[in-house]
Amino acid sequence: MATGRTHRPATRSRGIPEATVARLPLYLRALTALSERSVPTVSSEELAAAAGVNSAKLRKDFSYLGSYGTRGVGYDVEYLVYQISRELGLTQDWPVAIVGIGNLGAALANYGGFASRGFRVAALIDADPAMAGAPVAGIPVQHTDDLDRIISDNGVSIGVITTPPGAAQQVCDRLVAAGVTSILNFAPTVLSVPEGVDVRKVDLSIELQILAFHEQRKAGEEAAGDGAPAGEAAPPVRATPTNRKGPDGDLPAVMPA
Numbered sequence: 001m002a003t004g005r006t007h008r009p010a011t012r013s014r015g016i017p018e019a020t021v022a023r024l025p026l027y028l029r030a031l032t033a034l035s036e037r038s039v040p041t042v043s044s045e046e047l048a049a050a051a052g053v054n055s056a057k058l059r060k061d062f063s064y065l066g067s068y069g070t071r072g073v074g075y076d077v078e079y080l081v082y083q084i085s086r087e088l089g090l091t092q093d094w095p096v097a098i099v100g101i102g103n104l105g106a107a108l109a110n111y112g113g114f115a116s117r118g119f120r121v122a123a124l125i126d127a128d129p130a131m132a133g134a135p136v137a138g139i140p141v142q143h144t145d146d147l148d149r150i151i152s153d154n155g156v157s158i159g160v161i162t163t164p165p166g167a168a169q170q171v172c173d174r175l176v177a178a179g180v181t182s183i184l185n186f187a188p189t190v191l192s193v194p195e196g197v198d199v200r201k202v203d204l205s206i207e208l209q210i211l212a213f214h215e216q217r218k219a220g221e222e223a224a225g226d227g228a229p230a231g232e233a234a235p236p237v238r239a240t241p242t243n244r245k246g247p248d249g250d251l252p253a254v255m256p257a
């Protein structure tokens, strides 16, 4: 797993630890589901279970937001949704540009879940001239020649890279030069960025490798439980950089690049 490419201090300006920031989307997802069911209040235990987080950790996290809940009543769901959304910057519009409109880029463009979370797909960009002008998810694909103008015209600060890995660094450089300061990279490559630019990396194959790691360990434990001789158990698992834990002991689906 790539590390050390997110140029941000360990804590944000208002003193919220990065680990808490990483859990806020988990709380928000659980709270949004409660809100959709018109549930007015929720206890820390219920919310912790729904978010897959330890309840003591949740209370500590919410204390950074200045939210302590009411004894015997719990937390106000709507107010927490608002507070967390505001903290994550989701109460404002974030125009996003996707670069590389192949299988993955088109799938992301077609995914409706971004818009409902405040991320508007404002531009689709590809190097293939044959794609220029053709709509994907109702948005015309534009050519990379115009990348600077497209980023500036749309006020894009978040870029999503879904190009082949060999093109990703060059695309990243162009996005940064055009003013993009946050990048979500799906290409399986490590990106170099200047100070002040955040990169997050999504790699599903790494997630699968981590699951394979756990499957292998479970198989080894079962074999050992069956009384099999040590030599017949699954081979010992090597510690890898990919088995480190996520914000709450879960493994992160999106990781710092």
Ligand SMILES: NC(=O)c1ccc[n+]([C@@H]2O[C@H](COP(=O)([O-])OP(=O)(O)OC[C@H]3O[C@@H](n4cnc5c(N)ncnc54)[C@H](O)[C@@H]3O)[C@@H](O)[C@H]2O)c1
Pocket (backbone or CB within 6 Å): 099, 100, 101, 102, 103, 104, 105, 125, 126, 127, 128, 144, 162, 163, 164, 165, 167, 170, 171, 185, 186, 187, 188, 202, 203, 204, 205
């Ligand atoms: N992170 C994950 O979990 C995950 C999953 C699947 C694929 N991927 C990666 O996502 C990327 C895209 O995969 P895909 O299957 O959609 O590939 P694809 O070949 O279908 O699409 C790639 C697109 O990028 C465009 N492109 C190439 N060079 C470019 C450049 N310099 N500027 C702009 N556009 C350019 C191509 O014209 C093409 O439309 C690959 O790097 C792949 O490894 C990641």
